[in-house]
Every structure is written in C-alpha cells, then in structure tokens.
Amino acid sequence: MDDLLLAFYGDDVTGSTDAMDALARSGIETVLFLDPPNSEAIEREFPDADAVGVAGTSRSMTPATMNDALPPVFESLAALDAPLVHYKICSTFDSAPDIGNIGRAIGIATDIFENDAVPVHAAAPPLGRYVIFGNMFAEDIDDVYRLDRHPTMRDHPMTPMDESDLRRHLSKQTDRSMGLVDVLTVDEGLEETRHELVETVREGAEIVFLDGLDDDHLRTTGGVIWETYGDNRDEPSFVVGSSGFQYALADYWRAAGIVDRTPEFDSLAPVDQLIVMSGSASPLTAAQIDAALDAGFTGVRIDTANLIDPETADAARERAFEDALNALDRGDSVVLYTAHGSDDEAIEETKRRAREAINPPDNVGEFIGDEQGALLRRLLDRTEIDRVCVAGGDTCGHVTPALDVYALQTRFPLAPGSPLCTAHSRTGRFDGIEIALKGGQLGGTDYFVRVRDGTDAWE
Incomplete structure (x- = not known):
C-alpha cells in the first residue's frame, strides 16, 4: 500500500476515533478497523484511504495479555508499508505497570520495528493536553491542572496518576533509558529540535519525549518525527503518542505540501430521537x-x-x-x-x-x-x-x-x-x-x- 501515510493502533476505541478525527479534520481520508485489515481488504473497500487504524483495547490489558495480543497487530500494521506505525495512547497518558503498560508495548514493538529510539509525542493542545519540561498538564471543566492534581486522573479507578513527569511515570513500566527534547528547544524550530533529538539518541536514550504547548510546537514536532523516522526510510518506524501526534503530522504535512486538501463534511441534520x-x-x-x-x-x-x-x-x-x-x-x-x-x-x-x-x-x-x-x-x-x-x-x-x-x-x-x-x-x-x-x-x-x-x- 504505497499510498498510505500512516498506520496506527489505538489502545481503546474512543482513543482510536480521536486519532481518526484528528486526521479527518485535515482532509486525510482515514478508516478505523476493529480488527487488523490486510492490504487487499483496504484496497477493495477503501481505495482512497490515506491512513488506516485499528481500534484496540490494550489500555485495559495486563502485560501478559499484551505479550499475546500486540505482536500480531504490530506485524499486520508493519506489513501495510506505511512509513510510520503509531501506538496511539490516551491523551492523559493512562497507564500503570499492571494495566495498559506503555513500556511493555514499546518493548514488544522493538522486536518488530528497527527504530534506533522510540519518540513519544504526548502533547495534544487541541484537546487541552500540554507537556512542558516533561510534565503533563490537562484541562478539566473549569481549569488546567498538573496531571497528578487533575480531578479525574488523580482519582482514576484503573490508572490513577500520582506523577506528572512522564519520564518518571513511564520508568515504573520499563527500564529503558529516556531523554527529553524540552519546550525551549522546540521553540527554536524544526532544525534545532531535530538536532537535539538526534543528539539525545546518540547519547543513549532509547525513548525520547517531546514537549508541546501550542500549535506551532505541534507543527515542529510533527515535522521532526516525520523527517527523522518517516520520510525516505525503507522500513516503517514506531512512534508512541496521543492524537496530538496526528494533529502534529497533519499540520506539518499541510505546511510541507505533502497533503493539500480541504476537509468537507455535510452538515449534521437533527434527529427526532437519540x-x-x-x-x-x-x-x-x-x-x-x-x-x-x-x-x-x-x-x-x-x-x-x-x-x-x-x-x-x-x-x-x-x-x-x-x-x-x-x-x-x-x-x-x-x-x-x-x-x-x-x-x-x-x-x-x-x-x-x-x-x-x-x-x-x-x-x-x-x-x-x-x-x-x-x-x-x-x-x-x-x-x-x-x-x-x-x-x-x-x-x-x-x-x-x-x-x-x-x-x-x-x-x-x-x-x-x-x-x-x-x-x-x-x-x-x-x-x-x-x-x-x-x-x-x-x-x-x-x-x-x-x-x-x-x-x-x-x-
């Protein structure tokens, strides 16, 4: 499927439709499947697809279940030959060592994909999710809170967040080394951010977080990941992130002329009953x-x-x-x-x-x-x-x-x-x-x- 720009797996259904929505808003034709599709099925039923996703359930899986469930999905997505395969996580980084373990998902992926390091793009400003110096902040109804003080995430019944520093949070799920490209660097633009990413990996980071506070940052980080891991590579690369990564890629693709479409949606008529x-x-x-x-x-x-x-x-x-x-x-x-x-x-x-x-x-x-x-x-x-x-x-x-x-x-x-x-x-x-x-x-x-x-x- 030479025309595909992106393949992704969402760790729950609503997170997956969130990712599809981010792409569709930029005119990127996206199809979300409930089970991994093959190329023939996509070409037969959705020949105009630019991106393909799979709605999964790994956010509620144990590490042992992930060991069984994720490898065949990742292999199926890799076989579609999209430049990037995105493991789409919740916009509030929902995860814990015993449930929805993002570190375990990264470990499984490294046996399938050949990245020198895995970039993590958690920021999603369009959803009120921000990452600054590695710490996540998220909107609620009335304000923006540091994640460990967020009224919902602080007391989440499955994955309560007691740490806003995403590197510290993820370190409970994996022993892989981590690095950060912070907001001050991202503010400098694409070339400086890409240079810092490459240097961080050269110094030994196996997982690299990228900060993000606004739409300009998204365009920069999306471009950095695309140019470093997506464009002109022989094998697909693996990326972790929220739907902010889809927003970032779509913004960069438009700016770079890779995608030039105006999204069109028929108006939504009312219904008598819902x-x-x-x-x-x-x-x-x-x-x-x-x-x-x-x-x-x-x-x-x-x-x-x-x-x-x-x-x-x-x-x-x-x-x-x-x-x-x-x-x-x-x-x-x-x-x-x-x-x-x-x-x-x-x-x-x-x-x-x-x-x-x-x-x-x-x-x-x-x-x-x-x-x-x-x-x-x-x-x-x-x-x-x-x-x-x-x-x-x-x-x-x-x-x-x-x-x-x-x-x-x-x-x-x-x-x-x-x-x-x-x-x-x-x-x-x-x-x-x-x-x-x-x-x-x-x-x-x-x-x-x-x-x-x-x-x-x-x-």
Whole structure:
C-alpha cells in the first residue's frame, strides 16, 4: 500500500476515533478497523484511504495479555508499508505497570520495528493536553491542572496518576533509558529540535519525549518525527503518542505540501430521537447527562449492583430495557447511564455486591460493558433509530462489537476527539448507522444535545 501515510493502533476505541478525527479534520481520508485489515481488504473497500487504524483495547490489558495480543497487530500494521506505525495512547497518558503498560508495548514493538529510539509525542493542545519540561498538564471543566492534581486522573479507578513527569511515570513500566527534547528547544524550530533529538539518541536514550504547548510546537514536532523516522526510510518506524501526534503530522504535512486538501463534511441534520449509552463516571460526562436531561432526554439508570448479581440480574436487565423502550415509544430521547460522576454511590455499591454475591462475574467492568452492548442492540432492533452515542472508552469497546461493527469513518467532527462516525457493520440493520463514540473526559457539556440536534459548524 504505497499510498498510505500512516498506520496506527489505538489502545481503546474512543482513543482510536480521536486519532481518526484528528486526521479527518485535515482532509486525510482515514478508516478505523476493529480488527487488523490486510492490504487487499483496504484496497477493495477503501481505495482512497490515506491512513488506516485499528481500534484496540490494550489500555485495559495486563502485560501478559499484551505479550499475546500486540505482536500480531504490530506485524499486520508493519506489513501495510506505511512509513510510520503509531501506538496511539490516551491523551492523559493512562497507564500503570499492571494495566495498559506503555513500556511493555514499546518493548514488544522493538522486536518488530528497527527504530534506533522510540519518540513519544504526548502533547495534544487541541484537546487541552500540554507537556512542558516533561510534565503533563490537562484541562478539566473549569481549569488546567498538573496531571497528578487533575480531578479525574488523580482519582482514576484503573490508572490513577500520582506523577506528572512522564519520564518518571513511564520508568515504573520499563527500564529503558529516556531523554527529553524540552519546550525551549522546540521553540527554536524544526532544525534545532531535530538536532537535539538526534543528539539525545546518540547519547543513549532509547525513548525520547517531546514537549508541546501550542500549535506551532505541534507543527515542529510533527515535522521532526516525520523527517527523522518517516520520510525516505525503507522500513516503517514506531512512534508512541496521543492524537496530538496526528494533529502534529497533519499540520506539518499541510505546511510541507505533502497533503493539500480541504476537509468537507455535510452538515449534521437533527434527529427526532437519540439513544445515549454511558459507562463513564467522569465529572464531565455527569455534566453532559445533566444537560441532556435539561434538554428533554429521559434518564434511565442501569442498576449495575443488581446487574452483576446472578440472583437479581434478569430483573435489572429487563427493567432498564423496558424503561428505555417506554420512553422511546413516547417519542423521547434516552440517556442510559451506569454512574453519575465519580462520587456516585452506585460505584461502591457495585463493588460491594461483587464481593458478596454468589458467582459474580470474573471481570465486572467487562461484564457491564457487554450488558450495555446487548441492551443497545435490543433497543435498536425494536426501533428505527439510526443515530446513537456511546460514552466511556471501555464501554465503546464493548458496544461496537455488539453491533457487528468492523470499520468506522468520520461522519462529522462534532467536538475535538469525539466525532460522529459512520459505522460499517456486517449486520444490515446497523450498517451505515451514525454513532458518536466519546471518551469520558471529552466533549462540551452540551455534547449529547448536539449529537441529537445537529449543527452546521464544527470545532
């Protein structure tokens, strides 16, 4: 596939649509697959693709699972012959030694790719993610916080961030040597930044972080990585980063004349009804639920504590289905949710029931996600609704397979990192359905309302 500019693997579904969105906003034709594609399949069904991604789940994998799951994916992406293969991580660097280990992913990649070092591009200013002197800062609803003081990431249930220095954080996941090209150097421009990157590697760094604070920095760092690791190389190179790397590459490609297209999106018309399926406990998602309720949505709580107990599961499952279906039959839009913010009492109650119930699920999170996927499928089978929204990275990873989705493309860039997508499904009912896949911390407070009401403008 000589025409491909980039191949990428996203460590969760919403992170993957975030990466696709960043490229689509620059007119770069991008297709996101749920399983690794081969060249023949891409050329047959998506012949105009400039970039190809795979939506994965490694953010929730143990290192042992990654050892089994990632090598065949990386080998498949390398076989597409794109100059760069990008391991797309969460914009807040979600990871820990025992779950979503980025260091382990780098270790696996070094057995497949021939980089002299792995560049790490974590900054994503369009999403409010900044890296300065190796430390990450991230926006929340009301302010920008150092990552270890961020209201959500500080208390994240799976990967709490107690360190903002990304080198120190990653050092708990790998013993590879690390270096940094800091913001003062990046401020000097492309040539000085590239020189510093080369020198840092020459001095022994196996992993090199690049700072980024604004769009000018992105253009510089994108150009440095492209010119050093992507352009005119015989073998694909491996890069780690958030969707900020896609923004950086696209910006540099436009400036360098490698890509010269104006993105075109048909306006987003309103729909009469929308189903929102939320598995996110973030404060921002809670605010989005409140805004939807204020705008006339009917709220349906999914009783997760009873759902995970075999003795009460059937009743909880049917109650959520009937409550949602009744609201839809009345003509309402519906937001189904498992939690209303990180301090929702249902979270602790679900944990307690998981400890006390007889034969609870082995993995509560996966079980609830699968239940949400099955519930959404049942509701769609009973209605003619053709636009839905799913909130929460892990939830999206369970819902899309439930709808037999095998590929996604951007339909409308509704909010940075949270596009409305067109789904390609193996089941006719769901093929062509419009689906917004939103990470817990992304989108404005009116995001669910905008998905329903449509818009002519994109941010």
